[in-house]
Amino acid sequence: MRMNRTLAYGLACLHYLGQNDGGSWNQVADISRFQGLPSPYCTKVLQALVHAGFVESQKGRGYRLAKDLDDISVWQLMEAFTFNGAPKSERAQVPNKLYETLRAEVNHWLVGLTVQDIIESARQEERQGGGGKTADAP
Secondary structure, X not given: OOOOHHHHHHHHHHHHHXXXXXXXXXXXXXXXXXXXXXXXXXXXXXXXXXXXXXXXXXXXXXXXXOOOHHHOEHHXXXXXXXXXOOOOOOOOOHHHHHHHHHHHHHHHHHOOOEHHHHHHHHHHHHHHOOOOOOOOOO
């Protein structure tokens, strides 16, 4: 499975906020610099995370987690960047049926996996010296 860039950036932003939050506000410039993300795109990603309810923002103060990383499933994160905004159809059409089937299957497999689980898995791979596959690897 290929991960889209927005989903990868969302995961990176959540990771940063999880490491540097502690109830304090974080500026986009700090998040984007630390993660090596373009600042304007980082802002858009953070706004999507706010819209999804994972992050809160306050004008002039920045961003902070609204939910603990253990309470954000990978499925919810994927929903925030991948599936939201899918066109609704009044009648069942083949593409819509396929989309709903895909959505149900992905939900079944990812609903219990949290963002914190992903972060811990990456840390474990680093400690073991394994690079693992990148987000863009097939």
